[in-house]
Amino acid sequence: MTLRLVFMGTPDFAAPVLSELVGQGHEVAAVYTRAPKPAGRGMELTRSPVHRLADSFGIPVETPRTFRDEGVVSRFAEHGADFAVVVAYGLILPKAALEAPELGCLNCHASLLPRWRGAAPIQRAIMAGDAETGVMAMRMEEGLDTGPVGMAERLAIGADETAGELHDRLSRLGADLMGRAVAAMGRGGLQFRAQAEEGVTYAAKIEKAESRIDWAKPAHAVHDHIRGLSPFPGAWFEIEGARGPERVKALRSTRVDGSGAPGELLDDRLTVACGEGALRLLTLQRAGKGPVDAGAFLNGARLTPGARLL
Known part of the structure; x- marks a missing residue:
């Protein structure tokens, strides 16, 4: 059954869902x-990934800066959609907007609700050491992120999987x-x-202040911290450089x-x-440079056993 929809989304994560709906x-x-x-x-000025994709499909694009304006809500209702599909849109929708489509x-949410409601469910799941996550279709x-769930898929999280890798798998699964x-x-x-009601947790937005690595924590927690913040914003530490401390991701x-x-090498x-325990760093990035493997990093940093990472 062909439906009339409004799609609401912004980042790379949302783009495959739009492609899937257009393809259907x-x-x-x-x-x-x-x-x-x-x-x-x-x-x-740079358009969002969803904006660029919509342009390629020839779909009209709306970019309101808020839904607090009654005119924006009225315009939204005028599209006469059966319902709206929302994926990481980034603006809060008031009750009037939520009720505008018939x-x-x-909404497509990247966690196993009610765990990790909020802005950063993928990163928080890895940083907490969760063994699995998933995607859910929620009214x-x-x-x-409190609404009832209509459909869900689960996904195991790999032991060394990064947030970027999990993001891509969940994006495909979400589509x-x-x-x-x-x-x-459409079929009703x-x-x-x-x-x-039990098991509610919140995935707060990642703050820059929490990106620094604390080597005093157990190895499993440091490892989860690193992969949960990779590739962005990147967990970091410092080494002693020729001109003072140098930050390394x-x-x-x-x-x-x-x-x-x-912190001892x-x-x-x-x-x-x-x-407690230890971990091995495999990919690193110095300020102003691209990611490199450990061997290439050591060739440039010239660290020796016994050195301390700060």
Whole structure:
């Protein structure tokens, strides 16, 4: 059944869902996305990934800066959509907007709700050491990711998997899930169930202040911290450089045997002691340079066993 939809999303994570819905032949009346922002050295206005994709499909794009304006809500309602599909849009939708489409708004959320409601569910799941996560199709309410769930898929998290890698897998899984959920909505066959009242956690936005590595923590916690913040914003530590402390991002690691003072370099393979146990740094990035493997990093940094990472 062909449906008339409004799609609302902004980052790379949302783009595959839009492609899936267009590929299924649904009529996307409009795409809502965040307004272009200055980016790059020239600070030129840059369209979001969803904006660029919508343009390639010839779909009208709306970029309101807020939904608090009654005119914006009225314009949204004028599209006459059966319902809206929302994926990492980035703006809060008031009750009037949520109720504007005939069947409401269907959201794709990248966690196993009620765990990790909020802005950064992928990063927080890895940083907490979760063994699994998933995607859920949820009917939106005014609360933060509190609505009933209509469909879900689970996914195991790899022991060394980074947030970037998990993001890409969940994005593909989310596109498939939302395609099936929208089809079920069209048939009137998508049944929703309330979220559990127990097990609620919140995935707060990642702050720069929490990116620094604390080598005094156990190796498993440091490892989860590194992979949870890779590739962005990147967990970091400092080394002593010719002109003082130099910041280095750790983008990939793995847990290994070893012990020593927290931050101590145990060998010539970038094995680092933690508060309990040790890990090996595999991919790193110095300021102003691209990511490199441990061998290339050591050739430039000239660290020797016994050195301390700060």
